[in-house]
Amino acid sequence: MATQTQAQPQAGAVGTADRTGQAxxxxxxxxxxxxxxxxLLLPALLFLVVFYGYPVASMLTxxxxxxxxxxxxxxxxxxxxxxxxxxxxxxxxxxYLRVIGITLQIAFGVTLVTLLLGYPVAYALSSMxxxxxxxxxxxxxxxFWTSILVRSxxxxxxxxxxxxxxxxxxxxxxxxxPLSLMHTRLAVYIGMIHILxxxxxxxxxxxxxxxxxxxxxxxxNLGARPTQTFRHVFLPLSLPGVGAxxxxxxxxxxxxxxxxxxxxxxxxxxxxxxxxxxVANLNWGSAAALALVLLLIAVAIYLAxxxxxxxxxxxxxxxx
Amino acid sequence: xxxxxxxxxxxxxxxxRARVAPARIVLLLFTALVxxxxxxxxxxxxxLSFSSAKYLQFPPPGFSTQWYESYFGQDAWxxxxxxxxxxxxxxxxLATVLGTxxxxxLVRGRYPGxxxxxxxxxxxxxxxxxxxxxxxxxxxxxxxLIGSPLALALAHTALAIPFVVINxxxxxxxxxxxxxxxxxxxxxxxxxxxxxxxxxxxxxxxFAGFLFxxxxxxxxxxxxxxxxxTGAVTLPxxxxxxxRQDIDPTIAAVSTMLITVSVLVLLSAELLxxxxxxxxxxxxxxxxxxxxxxxxx
Numbered sequence: 233m234a235t236q237t238q239a240q241p242q243a244g245a246v247g248t249a250d251r252t253g254q255a256x257x258x259x260x261x262x263x264x265x266x267x268x269x270x271x272l273l274l275p276a277l278l279f280l281v282v283f284y285g286y287p288v289a290s291m292l293t294x295x296x297x298x299x300x301x302x303x304x305x306x307x308x309x310x311x312x313x314x315x316x317x318x319x320x321x322x323x324x325x326x327x328y329l330r331v332i333g334i335t336l337q338i339a340f341g342v343t344l345v346t347l348l349l350g351y352p353v354a355y356a357l358s359s360m361x362x363x364x365x366x367x368x369x370x371x372x373x374x375x376f377w378t379s380i381l382v383r384s385x386x387x388x389x390x391x392x393x394x395x396x397x398x399x400x401x402x403x404x405x406x407x408x409x410p411l412s413l414m415h416t417r418l419a420v421y422i423g424m425i426h427i428l429x430x431x432x433x434x435x436x437x438x439x440x441x442x443x444x445x446x447x448x449x450x451x452x453n454l455g456a457r458p459t460q461t462f463r464h465v466f467l468p469l470s471l472p473g474v475g476a477x478x479x480x481x482x483x484x485x486x487x488x489x490x491x492x493x494x495x496x497x498x499x500x501x502x503x504x505x506x507x508x509x510x511v512a513n514l515n516w517g518s519a520a521a522l523a524l525v526l527l528l529i530a531v532a533i534y535l536a537x538x539x540x541x542x543x544x545x546x547x548x549x550x551x552x
Numbered sequence: 553x554x555x556x557x558x559x560x561x562x563x564x565x566x567x568x569r570a571r572v573a574p575a576r577i578v579l580l581l582f583t584a585l586v587x588x589x590x591x592x593x594x595x596x597x598x599x600l601s602f603s604s605a606k607y608l609q610f611p612p613p614g615f616s617t618q619w620y621e622s623y624f625g626q627d628a629w630x631x632x633x634x635x636x637x638x639x640x641x642x643x644x645x646l647a648t649v650l651g652t653x654x655x656x657x658l659v660r661g662r663y664p665g666x667x668x669x670x671x672x673x674x675x676x677x678x679x680x681x682x683x684x685x686x687x688x689x690x691x692x693x694x695x696x697l698i699g700s701p702l703a704l705a706l707a708h709t710a711l712a713i714p715f716v717v718i719n720x721x722x723x724x725x726x727x728x729x730x731x732x733x734x735x736x737x738x739x740x741x742x743x744x745x746x747x748x749x750x751x752x753x754x755x756x757x758x759f760a761g762f763l764f765x766x767x768x769x770x771x772x773x774x775x776x777x778x779x780x781x782t783g784a785v786t787l788p789x790x791x792x793x794x795x796r797q798d799i800d801p802t803i804a805a806v807s808t809m810l811i812t813v814s815v816l817v818l819l820s821a822e823l824l825x826x827x828x829x830x831x832x833x834x835x836x837x838x839x840x841x842x843x844x845x846x847x848x849x
Binding site (some may be wrong): 244265266268269270271272273275277278279280283284285286287288289290292294335342349350352353355356357359366368370371372373374375376377378379380381382384387388389390392394395396426429432447458464483484486487489490494503504507511519520523524525529534 | 575579580582583586587588589590591593594596597600608609610650651653654657658660661662663670672673676678679680681682683684686687688689690692697706707709710711713719738756758766771773774777778783788791792795796799803804810811814815817818
């Protein structure tokens with residue numbers, strides 16, 4: 233805004249190219265260019281405000297205004313409808329808190345496993361020649377570009393009672409009869425890890441590829457054993473990738489809907505599914521309250537990662 | 553199949569060592585297994601789609617194209633596909649135009665609040681889909697646009713803009729602006745300079761952004777579930793309904809076609825990425841930069 237008003241008086245001068253001095257002319261042209269850059273931004277910005285920002289913001293305010301002004305929509309988060317005994321203490325239990333608990337637990341588990349699977353893979357890929365790594369990267373990118381619906385369907389096929397996984401397990405004699413793998417928490421984990429693993433590998437790989445291998449050679453020259461080199465040189469340098477991958481996978485996992493709905497059972501309700509249920513039951517205020525809580529959890533985690541752990545530049549960083 | 557390629561001794565690491573350490577063999581085997589876990593489930597669908605069985609059966613008892621005939625024979629499927637293609641094309645074109653302009657502004661402009669604006673523009677990537685979905689649903693319900701394909705396409709455009717901004721920004725980062733000054737010195741006006749100098753150089757990023765935008769809309773389910781009503785049944789919605797009700801193997805045929813499309817899109821995106829790197833100045837190549845950035849959906 234400030235730039236725009238400052239630049240206003242120069243409007244007419246641009247084309248006439250008055251030659252009082254090159255420096256002044258460049259400065260003026262620079263300001264005119266800045267004004268044009270603001271104009272280029274406006275269409276996208278306005279579009280996003282109308283079709284994204286405003287709808288989401290006004291939906292969130294419903295948490296406090298629907299059906300009437302007040303905090304009634306947040307009551308279910310603090311009211312204990314029933315109590316359960318846990319390790320000798322009584323803790324309140326209700327649907328909302330239970331669903332939030334399940335969501336956080338699944339998101340945490342998925343993040344942990346994707347990190348444990350993804351880190352060695354990214355490490356191996358980053359230590360190969362570029363051509364070979366690019367070739368193998370196709371295995372990571374094919375699932376990345378494939379629809380989540382298709383991938384969830386693939387697991388429905390595999391984990392079925394008559395599915396391939398059961399065929400192999402019974403065939404090898406691990407289990408006498410087919411296991412019920414579908415509609416279980418395990419199925420949700422398997423499917424979500426499969427879908428989110430590329431989101432862990434890609435940032436890890438990008439960071440590891442940028443690590444100067446000469447540093448490790450230097451450490452080895454100075455007498456460090458390979459494990460020491462890894463622990464004191466490579467691991468710390470790869471941490472930005474770990475931070476980016478963990479943050480990305482965790483936040484994406486929090487909002488999952490399709491995979492748990494298709495692969496999970498009655499007990500595997502995540503926040504997104506509860507929100508959908510509330511909308512279907514026309515409890516719009518309640519849905520908005522849940523959406524607000526989900527958003528706050530995601531934002532809190534994002535801020536914790538960017539501020540505390542210093543994970544920078546993970547969102548492309550068009551603006552520096 | 554990946555085992556063969558991955559487990560082969562990899563050159564390129566410490567050149568002095570002739571033998572592959574046992575630890576490295578374990579690492580490569582582990583990598584091969586994880587990569588197999590990533591692609592195997594997807595390709596399991598392909599043989600199923602050519603199954604002659606009436607129900608999902610593994611291994612397929614015989615070859616048949618009945619599920620492809622079933623797909624092309626049902627208007628519900630082909631109409632949904634056509635609608636999805638239309639919506640995705642509209643959303644991708646609009647997002648590419650708006651996003652490219654915004655990226656130019658965000659990379660080159662210097663104005664207060666740029667960082668905040670940038671965060672807002674890329675935020676649809678990280679905000680959980682359900683939040684956007686119910687926001688747009690309440691908004692469209694109020695202005696009576698539920699069930700309108702155009703309304704759905706506009707919502708998808710908003711979701712797709714960040715992908716374009718991120719991909720185009722990546723190509724603009726290494727852009728040598730002196731090329732534009734040279735063109736203008738030689739008498740080109742701004743439009744000519746943009747069309748004949750800037751655009752050809754950033755084209756790989758623009759195309760990659762377009763592909764991301766297209767796929768984002770084409771595969772999008774959650775917003776569509778809320779906004780489409782009965783008037784805009786897209787392919788993902790049709791698939792969702794089919795998966796929730798009866799697992800008719802027609803969906804295996806649909807999935808196989810979608811996988812083929814994904815592989816083609818991936819190959820073109822990869823091609824664009826390598827070309828983009830060559831088009832830019834002699835920068836140290838950063839593999840999969842565009843993909844990683846795009847990955848932040």
